Amino acid sequence: MRTLLARLRTARAAQAMAMPRARPPSLTRGPTIGVDENGSPLTLPAVEWFVCFVPGLRHQWWHRFAHDRHKHVFAMRPLDDGSWLLVEPWWTRMMVRVLTLDQALQFLRWGASGDILRSRESVPGCGSQLRGWANCSVLVAFLLGRRYWTWTPHGLYRRLRDEAGTRPLDLAEFLGTYYRTLAVRSAAMALEGSARREGEALQDGLVRLGSGIMSALMSPPALALYRIAVSTPGCPPEAERAFWQFGPGRFLQAVQQMLEDARVRGEINIVDAAAAAHCFVSMLRGGAHLEAVFGLGRALLPSQVHARVRSAVAVLLGGACCRQITPGASLRAAVVSMHARSG
Amino acid sequence: MRAPTQPNDLEPPGGKRGTLLDNLATAMGAAAGADLQAVLDLAGVSPRQVNEIFGGSGGLMIALGERFAGSLLAPLRNCNTESAFREVLLEFGRQFSDAYADAKLSTVYRLAIAERIRDEDLGRAFYRAGPGKVVAGLEEFFRAAQVAGIVVPGDSQGLASHFLALLRGGWKVTGVARDTRVPGQEQLEQHDEIAHVVDIFCSGLHVESNNAHAAC
Numbered sequence: 001m002r003t004l005l006a007r008l009r010t011a012r013a014a015q016a017m018a019m020p021r022a023r024p025p026s027l028t029r030g031p032t033i034g035v036d037e038n039g040s041p042l043t044l045p046a047v048e049w050f051v052c053f054v055p056g057l058r059h060q061w062w063h064r065f066a067h068d069r070h071k072h073v074f075a076m077r078p079l080d081d082g083s084w085l086l087v088e089p090w091w092t093r094m095m096v097r098v099l100t101l102d103q104a105l106q107f108l109r110w111g112a113s114g115d116i117l118r119s120r121e122s123v124p125g126c127g128s129q130l131r132g133w134a135n136c137s138v139l140v141a142f143l144l145g146r147r148y149w150t151w152t153p154h155g156l157y158r159r160l161r162d163e164a165g166t167r168p169l170d171l172a173e174f175l176g177t178y179y180r181t182l183a184v185r186s187a188a189m190a191l192e193g194s195a196r197r198e199g200e201a202l203q204d205g206l207v208r209l210g211s212g213i214m215s216a217l218m219s220p221p222a223l224a225l226y227r228i229a230v231s232t233p234g235c236p237p238e239a240e241r242a243f244w245q246f247g248p249g250r251f252l253q254a255v256q257q258m259l260e261d262a263r264v265r266g267e268i269n270i271v272d273a274a275a276a277a278h279c280f281v282s283m284l285r286g287g288a289h290l291e292a293v294f295g296l297g298r299a300l301l302p303s304q305v306h307a308r309v310r311s312a313v314a315v316l317l318g319g320a321c322c323r324q325i326t327p328g329a330s331l332r333a334a335v336v337s338m339h340a341r342s343g
Numbered sequence: 344m345r346a347p348t349q350p351n352d353l354e355p356p357g358g359k360r361g362t363l364l365d366n367l368a369t370a371m372g373a374a375a376g377a378d379l380q381a382v383l384d385l386a387g388v389s390p391r392q393v394n395e396i397f398g399g400s401g402g403l404m405i406a407l408g409e410r411f412a413g414s415l416l417a418p419l420r421n422c423n424t425e426s427a428f429r430e431v432l433l434e435f436g437r438q439f440s441d442a443y444a445d446a447k448l449s450t451v452y453r454l455a456i457a458e459r460i461r462d463e464d465l466g467r468a469f470y471r472a473g474p475g476k477v478v479a480g481l482e483e484f485f486r487a488a489q490v491a492g493i494v495v496p497g498d499s500q501g502l503a504s505h506f507l508a509l510l511r512g513g514w515k516v517t518g519v520a521r522d523t524r525v526p527g528q529e530q531l532e533q534h535d536e537i538a539h540v541v542d543i544f545c546s547g548l549h550v551e552s553n554n555a556h557a558a559c
Protein backbone atom coordinates (compact mmCIF):
# COMPACT_ATOMS: atom_id res chain seq x y z
CA MET A 1 0.00 0.00 0.00
CA ARG A 2 1.27 3.36 -0.94
CA THR A 3 1.73 5.87 1.77
CA LEU A 4 -0.39 9.01 1.88
CA LEU A 5 2.69 11.09 1.03
CA ALA A 6 3.40 9.03 -2.06
CA ARG A 7 -0.19 9.42 -3.25
CA LEU A 8 -0.06 13.14 -2.81
CA ARG A 9 3.20 13.33 -4.77
CA THR A 10 1.69 11.32 -7.62
CA ALA A 11 -1.41 13.50 -7.69
CA ARG A 12 0.65 16.70 -7.82
CA ALA A 13 2.87 15.31 -10.58
CA ALA A 14 -0.19 14.37 -12.67
CA GLN A 15 -1.69 17.81 -12.13
CA ALA A 16 1.54 19.49 -13.15
CA MET A 17 1.69 17.45 -16.39
CA ALA A 18 -1.93 18.18 -17.22
CA MET A 19 -1.64 21.90 -16.54
CA PRO A 20 1.85 23.15 -17.24
CA ARG A 21 2.56 26.17 -15.05
CA ALA A 22 2.81 29.42 -16.92
CA ARG A 23 6.14 31.03 -16.19
CA PRO A 24 6.32 34.75 -15.88
CA PRO A 25 8.53 36.30 -18.49
CA SER A 26 11.99 36.66 -17.09
CA LEU A 27 12.86 40.27 -16.41
CA THR A 28 16.57 39.53 -16.59
CA ARG A 29 16.22 38.30 -20.16
CA GLY A 30 14.64 41.55 -21.35
CA PRO A 31 16.41 44.76 -22.20
CA THR A 32 19.33 45.48 -19.91
CA ILE A 33 18.50 47.76 -17.00
CA GLY A 34 21.02 50.51 -16.71
CA VAL A 35 22.28 51.45 -13.27
CA ASP A 36 24.10 54.49 -11.98
CA GLU A 37 27.33 54.54 -10.02
CA ASN A 38 25.41 53.56 -6.87
CA GLY A 39 23.83 50.54 -8.49
CA SER A 40 20.42 52.21 -8.66
CA PRO A 41 18.22 52.00 -11.77
CA LEU A 42 17.27 55.62 -11.18
CA THR A 43 19.44 58.55 -10.23
CA LEU A 44 17.56 60.79 -7.87
CA PRO A 45 18.99 63.88 -6.22
CA ALA A 46 19.36 63.98 -2.46
CA VAL A 47 16.36 65.69 -0.87
CA GLU A 48 15.91 67.70 2.29
CA TRP A 49 13.93 66.19 5.17
CA PHE A 50 12.25 67.90 8.08
CA VAL A 51 13.54 65.87 11.01
CA CYS A 52 11.21 66.35 13.97
CA PHE A 53 12.46 65.71 17.51
CA VAL A 54 9.39 65.64 19.70
CA PRO A 55 8.13 65.07 23.24
CA GLY A 56 5.84 62.08 23.77
CA LEU A 57 2.11 62.38 23.22
CA ARG A 58 1.34 59.74 25.85
CA HIS A 59 3.41 59.06 28.92
CA GLN A 60 5.62 55.99 28.78
CA TRP A 61 7.75 54.57 31.58
CA TRP A 62 11.05 55.14 29.78
CA HIS A 63 10.39 58.85 29.18
CA ARG A 64 12.08 59.69 32.49
CA PHE A 65 15.36 58.51 30.98
CA ALA A 66 15.07 60.60 27.82
CA HIS A 67 15.59 64.29 27.03
CA ASP A 68 12.71 66.58 28.05
CA ARG A 69 11.59 67.52 24.54
CA HIS A 70 13.36 64.90 22.42
CA LYS A 71 11.75 61.58 23.24
CA HIS A 72 10.92 60.52 19.70
CA VAL A 73 12.03 61.39 16.19
CA PHE A 74 10.39 61.12 12.77
CA ALA A 75 10.96 62.68 9.37
CA MET A 76 8.74 64.27 6.75
CA ARG A 77 9.06 66.36 3.62
CA PRO A 78 6.81 68.29 1.23
CA LEU A 79 6.14 66.84 -2.22
CA ASP A 80 5.69 68.86 -5.39
CA ASP A 81 1.90 68.48 -5.53
CA GLY A 82 1.26 69.98 -2.08
CA SER A 83 1.09 66.66 -0.24
CA TRP A 84 3.67 65.45 2.30
CA LEU A 85 5.63 62.26 2.83
CA LEU A 86 5.84 61.01 6.42
CA VAL A 87 8.27 58.39 7.73
CA GLU A 88 7.63 57.59 11.37
CA PRO A 89 9.20 54.61 13.13
CA TRP A 90 6.87 53.02 15.67
CA TRP A 91 7.75 50.32 18.17
CA THR A 92 5.86 47.86 16.03
CA ARG A 93 6.18 49.06 12.45
CA MET A 94 7.48 51.73 10.14
CA MET A 95 4.72 54.13 9.11
CA VAL A 96 5.25 55.56 5.63
CA ARG A 97 2.35 57.64 4.36
CA VAL A 98 1.53 60.40 1.90
CA LEU A 99 -0.47 63.00 3.83
CA THR A 100 -2.55 65.94 2.77
CA LEU A 101 -1.33 69.30 4.02
CA ASP A 102 -3.89 69.52 6.81
CA GLN A 103 -2.91 66.06 8.03
CA ALA A 104 0.78 66.93 7.76
CA LEU A 105 0.19 70.04 9.82
CA GLN A 106 -0.79 67.86 12.77
CA PHE A 107 2.68 66.31 12.67
CA LEU A 108 4.42 69.62 11.99
CA ARG A 109 2.76 71.17 15.02
CA TRP A 110 3.90 68.19 17.08
CA GLY A 111 7.36 68.76 15.65
CA ALA A 112 7.24 72.43 16.58
CA SER A 113 6.56 71.44 20.20
CA GLY A 114 10.10 70.04 20.13
CA ASP A 115 12.63 70.94 17.45
CA ILE A 116 12.59 70.58 13.68
CA LEU A 117 15.83 70.42 11.72
CA ARG A 118 16.05 70.66 7.95
CA SER A 119 18.65 68.12 6.90
CA ARG A 120 19.63 66.82 3.48
CA GLU A 121 19.87 63.06 3.05
CA SER A 122 23.17 61.56 2.01
CA VAL A 123 23.22 59.59 -1.27
CA PRO A 124 24.41 56.82 -1.43
CA GLY A 125 24.84 57.33 2.32
CA CYS A 126 27.14 55.80 4.87
CA GLY A 127 24.72 54.24 7.35
CA SER A 128 24.79 50.56 8.17
CA GLN A 129 22.16 47.88 8.50
CA LEU A 130 24.25 46.35 11.28
CA ARG A 131 23.44 48.96 13.87
CA GLY A 132 21.56 46.62 16.14
CA TRP A 133 18.59 48.02 18.05
CA ALA A 134 16.47 49.69 15.35
CA ASN A 135 14.78 52.37 17.39
CA CYS A 136 13.43 55.65 16.00
CA SER A 137 16.81 57.44 16.17
CA VAL A 138 18.67 54.65 14.43
CA LEU A 139 16.06 54.31 11.70
CA VAL A 140 15.90 58.05 11.00
CA ALA A 141 19.71 58.23 10.93
CA PHE A 142 19.61 55.34 8.45
CA LEU A 143 16.96 57.16 6.37
CA LEU A 144 19.32 60.12 6.14
CA GLY A 145 22.28 57.87 5.31
CA ARG A 146 24.22 58.85 8.47
CA ARG A 147 26.59 56.62 10.38
CA TYR A 148 26.18 58.25 13.79
CA TRP A 149 26.58 55.86 16.72
CA THR A 150 23.77 57.22 18.80
CA TRP A 151 20.62 55.54 20.04
CA THR A 152 18.67 58.48 21.41
CA PRO A 153 16.65 61.19 19.62
CA HIS A 154 18.56 63.89 21.48
CA GLY A 155 21.89 62.31 20.50
CA LEU A 156 20.86 62.38 16.85
CA TYR A 157 19.60 65.94 17.28
CA ARG A 158 22.99 67.13 18.54
CA ARG A 159 24.84 65.38 15.73
CA LEU A 160 22.61 66.74 12.99
CA ARG A 161 22.46 70.23 14.49
CA ASP A 162 26.26 70.44 14.38
CA GLU A 163 26.38 69.60 10.66
CA ALA A 164 27.21 72.50 8.36
CA GLY A 165 24.19 72.22 6.05
CA THR A 166 21.51 71.68 8.71
CA ARG A 167 19.08 74.49 9.57
CA PRO A 168 16.48 74.79 12.32
CA LEU A 169 12.93 75.36 11.07
CA ASP A 170 10.72 78.24 12.20
CA LEU A 171 7.33 76.68 11.49
CA ALA A 172 5.29 79.92 11.38
CA GLU A 173 7.71 81.54 8.95
CA PHE A 174 7.92 78.41 6.82
CA LEU A 175 4.13 78.04 6.64
CA GLY A 176 3.69 81.67 5.61
CA THR A 177 6.00 81.16 2.63
CA TYR A 178 4.66 77.71 1.86
CA TYR A 179 0.97 78.75 1.85
CA ARG A 180 1.83 81.70 -0.32
CA THR A 181 3.70 79.51 -2.82
CA LEU A 182 0.77 77.07 -3.03
CA ALA A 183 -1.76 79.88 -3.40
CA VAL A 184 0.27 81.65 -6.11
CA ARG A 185 0.70 78.40 -8.04
CA SER A 186 -2.98 77.56 -7.74
CA ALA A 187 -4.09 81.05 -8.81
CA ALA A 188 -1.69 81.05 -11.76
CA MET A 189 -3.10 77.74 -13.00
CA ALA A 190 -6.70 78.86 -12.48
CA LEU A 191 -6.33 82.22 -14.18
CA GLU A 192 -4.05 81.24 -17.05
CA GLY A 193 -5.67 82.36 -20.30
CA SER A 194 -8.85 83.35 -18.48
CA ALA A 195 -9.16 86.85 -19.96
CA ARG A 196 -12.28 87.29 -22.04
CA ARG A 197 -11.65 86.88 -25.74
CA GLU A 198 -12.67 89.35 -28.41
CA GLY A 199 -16.28 88.75 -29.40
CA GLU A 200 -16.84 86.14 -26.69
CA ALA A 201 -20.22 86.24 -24.94
CA LEU A 202 -20.11 87.22 -21.27
CA GLN A 203 -21.56 83.93 -20.15
CA ASP A 204 -18.97 81.95 -22.12
CA GLY A 205 -16.19 84.07 -20.62
CA LEU A 206 -17.58 83.50 -17.12
CA VAL A 207 -17.85 79.76 -17.72
CA ARG A 208 -14.21 79.59 -18.84
CA LEU A 209 -12.97 81.72 -15.97
CA GLY A 210 -15.22 79.94 -13.47
CA SER A 211 -14.05 76.48 -14.58
CA GLY A 212 -10.45 77.41 -13.82
CA ILE A 213 -11.41 78.87 -10.46
CA MET A 214 -13.58 75.94 -9.44
CA SER A 215 -10.88 73.43 -10.38
CA ALA A 216 -8.40 75.38 -8.27
CA LEU A 217 -10.78 75.64 -5.30
CA MET A 218 -11.42 71.89 -5.45
CA SER A 219 -7.76 70.86 -5.70
CA PRO A 220 -6.43 68.84 -2.73
CA PRO A 221 -3.94 71.53 -1.59
CA ALA A 222 -6.65 74.22 -1.70
CA LEU A 223 -9.07 72.03 0.28
CA ALA A 224 -6.36 71.29 2.82
CA LEU A 225 -5.47 74.98 3.16
CA TYR A 226 -9.13 75.76 3.63
CA ARG A 227 -9.53 73.14 6.37
CA ILE A 228 -6.48 74.53 8.11
CA ALA A 229 -7.63 78.14 7.85
CA VAL A 230 -11.07 77.29 9.20
CA SER A 231 -10.29 74.74 11.85
CA THR A 232 -6.84 75.34 13.24
CA PRO A 233 -6.64 77.62 16.24
CA GLY A 234 -3.33 79.38 16.16
CA CYS A 235 -2.91 79.12 12.40
CA PRO A 236 -0.40 81.92 11.75
CA PRO A 237 -2.36 85.02 10.63
CA GLU A 238 0.32 85.94 8.12
CA ALA A 239 -0.07 82.49 6.55
CA GLU A 240 -3.81 82.99 6.26
CA ARG A 241 -3.36 86.45 4.82
CA ALA A 242 -0.89 85.15 2.25
CA PHE A 243 -3.31 82.38 1.27
CA TRP A 244 -6.19 84.82 0.95
CA GLN A 245 -4.27 87.53 -0.89
CA PHE A 246 -2.64 85.28 -3.46
CA GLY A 247 -5.43 82.69 -3.86
CA PRO A 248 -9.15 83.41 -3.49
CA GLY A 249 -8.52 87.14 -3.40
CA ARG A 250 -7.15 87.03 -6.92
CA PHE A 251 -10.10 84.92 -8.12
CA LEU A 252 -12.49 87.58 -6.87
CA GLN A 253 -10.47 90.31 -8.55
CA ALA A 254 -10.51 88.47 -11.88
CA VAL A 255 -14.29 87.92 -11.80
CA GLN A 256 -14.88 91.48 -10.67
CA GLN A 257 -12.75 92.75 -13.55
CA MET A 258 -14.69 90.69 -16.09
CA LEU A 259 -18.03 91.94 -14.73
CA GLU A 260 -16.76 95.51 -14.58
CA ASP A 261 -15.62 95.34 -18.21
CA ALA A 262 -19.03 93.94 -19.17
CA ARG A 263 -20.68 96.84 -17.38
CA VAL A 264 -18.51 99.34 -19.25
CA ARG A 265 -19.46 97.67 -22.54
CA GLY A 266 -23.12 97.98 -21.56
CA GLU A 267 -23.71 94.22 -21.38
CA ILE A 268 -24.84 94.26 -17.76
CA ASN A 269 -25.96 97.04 -15.54
CA ILE A 270 -24.83 96.60 -11.96
CA VAL A 271 -23.56 98.96 -9.31
CA ASP A 272 -21.38 96.66 -7.28
CA ALA A 273 -19.27 94.31 -9.39
CA ALA A 274 -17.36 93.24 -6.27
CA ALA A 275 -20.56 92.00 -4.61
CA ALA A 276 -21.59 90.18 -7.78
CA ALA A 277 -18.13 88.60 -8.05
CA HIS A 278 -18.47 87.48 -4.47
CA CYS A 279 -21.80 85.80 -5.27
CA PHE A 280 -20.31 84.04 -8.28
CA VAL A 281 -17.25 82.70 -6.47
CA SER A 282 -19.49 81.58 -3.60
CA MET A 283 -21.59 79.56 -6.05
CA LEU A 284 -18.48 78.06 -7.62
CA ARG A 285 -17.46 76.82 -4.21
CA GLY A 286 -20.95 75.57 -3.47
CA GLY A 287 -22.02 72.23 -2.09
CA ALA A 288 -19.35 70.28 -3.94
CA HIS A 289 -16.69 72.17 -2.03
CA LEU A 290 -18.34 71.54 1.32
CA GLU A 291 -18.69 67.84 0.48
CA ALA A 292 -15.01 67.69 -0.42
CA VAL A 293 -14.01 69.54 2.76
CA PHE A 294 -15.75 66.81 4.77
CA GLY A 295 -14.23 64.07 2.65
CA LEU A 296 -17.24 63.01 0.57
CA GLY A 297 -17.30 62.28 -3.11
CA ARG A 298 -14.58 61.81 -5.64
CA ALA A 299 -12.69 64.50 -7.49
CA LEU A 300 -14.97 66.14 -10.06
CA LEU A 301 -14.36 65.36 -13.71
CA PRO A 302 -13.72 68.37 -15.98
CA SER A 303 -17.14 67.83 -17.56
CA GLN A 304 -18.81 67.93 -14.12
CA VAL A 305 -16.94 71.11 -13.24
CA HIS A 306 -18.04 72.64 -16.54
CA ALA A 307 -21.70 71.70 -15.93
CA ARG A 308 -21.71 73.16 -12.41
CA VAL A 309 -20.08 76.37 -13.58
CA ARG A 310 -22.60 76.74 -16.43
CA SER A 311 -25.39 76.31 -13.90
CA ALA A 312 -23.85 78.95 -11.60
CA VAL A 313 -23.47 81.38 -14.51
CA ALA A 314 -27.10 80.78 -15.51
CA VAL A 315 -28.33 81.59 -11.98
CA LEU A 316 -26.02 84.59 -11.67
CA LEU A 317 -27.10 86.16 -14.94
CA GLY A 318 -30.66 84.95 -15.34
CA GLY A 319 -31.90 83.77 -11.93
CA ALA A 320 -33.62 80.53 -11.01
CA CYS A 321 -37.25 81.61 -11.32
CA CYS A 322 -39.31 81.08 -14.45
CA ARG A 323 -41.14 84.40 -14.05
CA GLN A 324 -39.49 87.31 -12.35
CA ILE A 325 -41.55 89.49 -10.06
CA THR A 326 -40.71 93.19 -9.94
CA PRO A 327 -37.57 92.53 -11.92
CA GLY A 328 -34.55 94.11 -10.41
CA ALA A 329 -36.40 96.40 -8.02
CA SER A 330 -35.35 94.89 -4.71
CA LEU A 331 -32.02 93.85 -6.19
CA ARG A 332 -31.42 97.45 -7.09
CA ALA A 333 -32.17 98.53 -3.52
CA ALA A 334 -29.95 95.87 -2.03
CA VAL A 335 -27.05 96.46 -4.39
CA VAL A 336 -27.28 100.18 -3.80
CA SER A 337 -27.34 99.61 -0.04
CA MET A 338 -24.34 97.27 -0.24
CA HIS A 339 -22.58 99.80 -2.38
CA ALA A 340 -23.32 102.56 0.11
CA ARG A 341 -22.01 100.41 2.97
CA SER A 342 -18.82 99.48 1.17
CA GLY A 343 -18.28 103.11 0.33
CA MET B 344 -16.59 52.58 25.38
CA ARG B 345 -20.32 52.23 25.83
CA ALA B 346 -22.76 52.34 22.96
CA PRO B 347 -24.29 55.81 22.65
CA THR B 348 -27.86 56.48 23.62
CA GLN B 349 -29.88 56.73 20.43
CA PRO B 350 -32.00 59.81 19.77
CA ASN B 351 -35.58 58.87 20.38
CA ASP B 352 -38.78 60.46 19.17
CA LEU B 353 -40.28 59.71 22.56
CA GLU B 354 -37.57 61.59 24.38
CA PRO B 355 -39.03 64.76 25.87
CA PRO B 356 -37.51 68.03 24.60
CA GLY B 357 -35.99 68.60 28.04
CA GLY B 358 -34.54 65.04 28.21
CA LYS B 359 -30.98 64.42 29.31
CA ARG B 360 -29.63 64.26 25.77
CA GLY B 361 -31.56 67.36 24.68
CA THR B 362 -30.52 69.35 27.74
CA LEU B 363 -26.90 68.43 27.19
CA LEU B 364 -27.09 69.49 23.55
CA ASP B 365 -28.72 72.78 24.58
CA ASN B 366 -25.93 73.48 27.06
CA LEU B 367 -23.24 72.58 24.56
CA ALA B 368 -24.80 74.69 21.82
CA THR B 369 -24.88 77.67 24.19
CA ALA B 370 -21.26 77.06 25.16
CA MET B 371 -20.26 76.87 21.50
CA GLY B 372 -21.76 80.27 20.92
CA ALA B 373 -19.66 81.66 23.74
CA ALA B 374 -16.47 79.79 22.92
CA ALA B 375 -15.78 80.72 19.31
CA GLY B 376 -12.21 79.73 18.47
CA ALA B 377 -11.91 77.27 21.35
CA ASP B 378 -11.28 73.55 21.03
CA LEU B 379 -13.80 70.87 21.97
CA GLN B 380 -12.37 70.34 25.45
CA ALA B 381 -12.77 74.04 26.24
CA VAL B 382 -16.38 73.92 25.03
CA LEU B 383 -17.08 70.90 27.26
CA ASP B 384 -15.49 72.66 30.22
CA LEU B 385 -17.57 75.76 29.61
CA ALA B 386 -20.77 73.72 29.40
CA GLY B 387 -19.86 71.76 32.52
CA VAL B 388 -20.04 68.50 30.60
CA SER B 389 -17.56 65.76 31.39
CA PRO B 390 -15.95 63.52 28.75
CA ARG B 391 -17.55 60.59 30.59
CA GLN B 392 -21.03 62.02 30.00
CA VAL B 393 -20.16 62.53 26.34
CA ASN B 394 -19.05 58.91 26.09
CA GLU B 395 -22.14 57.62 27.85
CA ILE B 396 -24.69 59.60 25.90
CA PHE B 397 -23.10 60.11 22.49
CA GLY B 398 -20.51 57.35 22.37
CA GLY B 399 -17.65 59.85 22.13
CA SER B 400 -16.79 63.24 20.69
CA GLY B 401 -17.59 62.04 17.17
CA GLY B 402 -21.12 61.06 18.17
CA LEU B 403 -21.53 64.42 19.87
CA MET B 404 -20.53 66.32 16.72
CA ILE B 405 -22.98 64.25 14.65
CA ALA B 406 -25.80 64.90 17.15
CA LEU B 407 -25.12 68.63 17.03
CA GLY B 408 -25.06 68.55 13.22
CA GLU B 409 -28.43 66.76 13.17
CA ARG B 410 -29.90 69.23 15.60
CA PHE B 411 -28.87 72.28 13.59
CA ALA B 412 -30.00 70.70 10.32
CA GLY B 413 -33.44 70.10 11.78
CA SER B 414 -33.80 73.69 12.95
CA LEU B 415 -32.58 75.13 9.64
CA LEU B 416 -35.03 73.10 7.59
CA ALA B 417 -38.05 74.10 9.67
CA PRO B 418 -39.15 77.04 7.44
CA LEU B 419 -39.30 74.95 4.25
CA ARG B 420 -42.82 74.20 3.06
CA ASN B 421 -44.30 73.63 -0.35
CA CYS B 422 -45.72 76.68 -2.09
CA ASN B 423 -47.74 77.34 -5.20
CA THR B 424 -46.89 80.92 -6.08
CA GLU B 425 -43.66 82.70 -6.78
CA SER B 426 -44.22 85.26 -4.05
CA ALA B 427 -44.80 82.47 -1.50
CA PHE B 428 -41.68 80.74 -2.80
CA ARG B 429 -39.67 83.90 -2.35
CA GLU B 430 -41.09 84.37 1.15
CA VAL B 431 -40.02 80.85 2.16
CA LEU B 432 -36.53 81.49 0.81
CA LEU B 433 -36.33 84.71 2.83
CA GLU B 434 -37.48 82.91 5.97
CA PHE B 435 -35.03 80.07 5.40
CA GLY B 436 -32.25 82.56 4.70
CA ARG B 437 -32.97 84.52 7.87
CA GLN B 438 -32.95 81.32 9.91
CA PHE B 439 -29.66 80.36 8.28
CA SER B 440 -28.24 83.83 8.83
CA ASP B 441 -29.26 83.91 12.50
CA ALA B 442 -27.80 80.46 13.10
CA TYR B 443 -24.44 81.61 11.74
CA ALA B 444 -24.52 85.03 13.35
CA ASP B 445 -24.41 83.75 16.92
CA ALA B 446 -21.35 81.62 16.19
CA LYS B 447 -22.88 78.35 17.43
CA LEU B 448 -23.18 76.80 14.02
CA SER B 449 -19.84 78.09 12.82
CA THR B 450 -18.18 76.60 15.90
CA VAL B 451 -19.84 73.25 15.23
CA TYR B 452 -18.59 73.34 11.62
CA ARG B 453 -15.12 74.38 12.68
CA LEU B 454 -14.83 71.63 15.28
CA ALA B 455 -16.26 69.08 12.87
CA ILE B 456 -13.68 70.02 10.24
CA ALA B 457 -10.95 69.75 12.86
CA GLU B 458 -12.24 66.27 13.80
CA ARG B 459 -12.38 65.36 10.12
CA ILE B 460 -8.65 66.02 9.77
CA ARG B 461 -8.09 63.36 12.42
CA ASP B 462 -10.81 60.97 11.29
CA GLU B 463 -12.12 61.00 7.71
CA ASP B 464 -15.05 58.68 8.46
CA LEU B 465 -16.31 61.03 11.13
CA GLY B 466 -16.19 63.94 8.66
CA ARG B 467 -18.38 62.02 6.23
CA ALA B 468 -20.84 60.99 8.98
CA PHE B 469 -21.10 64.59 10.19
CA TYR B 470 -21.76 65.86 6.67
CA ARG B 471 -24.53 63.33 6.08
CA ALA B 472 -26.19 64.12 9.42
CA GLY B 473 -25.86 67.90 9.18
CA PRO B 474 -25.02 69.88 6.02
CA GLY B 475 -26.03 66.99 3.76
CA LYS B 476 -29.52 66.91 5.27
CA VAL B 477 -29.92 70.63 4.72
CA VAL B 478 -28.89 70.26 1.06
CA ALA B 479 -31.27 67.32 0.62
CA GLY B 480 -34.17 69.21 2.26
CA LEU B 481 -33.63 72.26 0.11
CA GLU B 482 -33.26 70.11 -2.99
CA GLU B 483 -36.64 68.56 -2.29
CA PHE B 484 -38.15 72.02 -1.82
CA PHE B 485 -36.79 73.16 -5.20
CA ARG B 486 -38.01 69.99 -6.86
CA ALA B 487 -41.53 70.72 -5.63
CA ALA B 488 -41.18 74.32 -6.86
CA GLN B 489 -40.13 73.01 -10.27
CA VAL B 490 -43.20 70.79 -10.39
CA ALA B 491 -45.31 73.84 -9.49
CA GLY B 492 -43.71 75.72 -12.41
CA ILE B 493 -42.05 78.34 -10.21
CA VAL B 494 -38.43 77.40 -10.72
CA VAL B 495 -36.74 76.64 -14.02
CA PRO B 496 -36.62 72.87 -14.56
CA GLY B 497 -33.29 71.13 -14.25
CA ASP B 498 -30.79 70.26 -11.60
CA SER B 499 -32.51 70.87 -8.25
CA GLN B 500 -29.43 69.71 -6.37
CA GLY B 501 -27.37 72.33 -8.20
CA LEU B 502 -29.91 75.00 -7.30
CA ALA B 503 -29.81 73.97 -3.63
CA SER B 504 -26.04 74.13 -3.74
CA HIS B 505 -26.08 77.61 -5.34
CA PHE B 506 -28.59 79.04 -2.91
CA LEU B 507 -26.76 77.73 0.15
CA ALA B 508 -23.46 78.96 -1.28
CA LEU B 509 -24.90 82.43 -1.75
CA LEU B 510 -26.11 82.42 1.85
CA ARG B 511 -22.82 81.11 3.19
CA GLY B 512 -20.75 83.46 1.09
CA GLY B 513 -20.77 86.21 3.69
CA TRP B 514 -19.41 84.20 6.56
CA LYS B 515 -15.84 83.20 6.99
CA VAL B 516 -16.32 79.74 8.41
CA THR B 517 -17.75 78.24 5.28
CA GLY B 518 -16.84 81.05 2.95
CA VAL B 519 -13.44 81.72 1.55
CA ALA B 520 -11.14 82.17 4.51
CA ARG B 521 -10.93 85.62 6.05
CA ASP B 522 -13.89 87.08 4.32
CA THR B 523 -14.78 90.72 4.62
CA ARG B 524 -18.15 90.09 6.27
CA VAL B 525 -17.88 88.24 9.53
CA PRO B 526 -20.24 87.12 12.32
CA GLY B 527 -21.25 89.83 14.73
CA GLN B 528 -22.82 92.22 12.25
CA GLU B 529 -26.17 93.71 13.04
CA GLN B 530 -28.99 91.29 12.40
CA LEU B 531 -30.87 93.86 10.35
CA GLU B 532 -27.93 94.31 8.03
CA GLN B 533 -27.70 90.57 7.55
CA HIS B 534 -31.38 90.36 6.76
CA ASP B 535 -30.88 93.05 4.09
CA GLU B 536 -28.24 90.85 2.58
CA ILE B 537 -30.56 87.85 2.66
CA ALA B 538 -33.03 89.85 0.56
CA HIS B 539 -30.19 90.62 -1.83
CA VAL B 540 -29.21 86.95 -2.03
CA VAL B 541 -32.82 85.89 -2.68
CA ASP B 542 -33.08 88.55 -5.40
CA ILE B 543 -29.91 87.37 -7.08
CA PHE B 544 -31.05 83.79 -6.82
CA CYS B 545 -34.55 84.39 -8.16
CA SER B 546 -33.84 87.02 -10.80
CA GLY B 547 -30.13 87.02 -11.53
CA LEU B 548 -28.11 90.04 -12.55
CA HIS B 549 -30.21 90.62 -15.65
CA VAL B 550 -28.03 90.50 -18.70
CA GLU B 551 -28.62 93.71 -20.55
CA SER B 552 -30.52 93.33 -23.76
CA ASN B 553 -32.50 95.77 -25.82
CA ASN B 554 -35.35 95.68 -23.29
CA ALA B 555 -33.29 96.99 -20.44
CA HIS B 556 -35.03 95.94 -17.23
CA ALA B 557 -31.70 96.43 -15.56
CA ALA B 558 -30.73 96.12 -11.96
CA CYS B 559 -29.86 99.73 -11.49
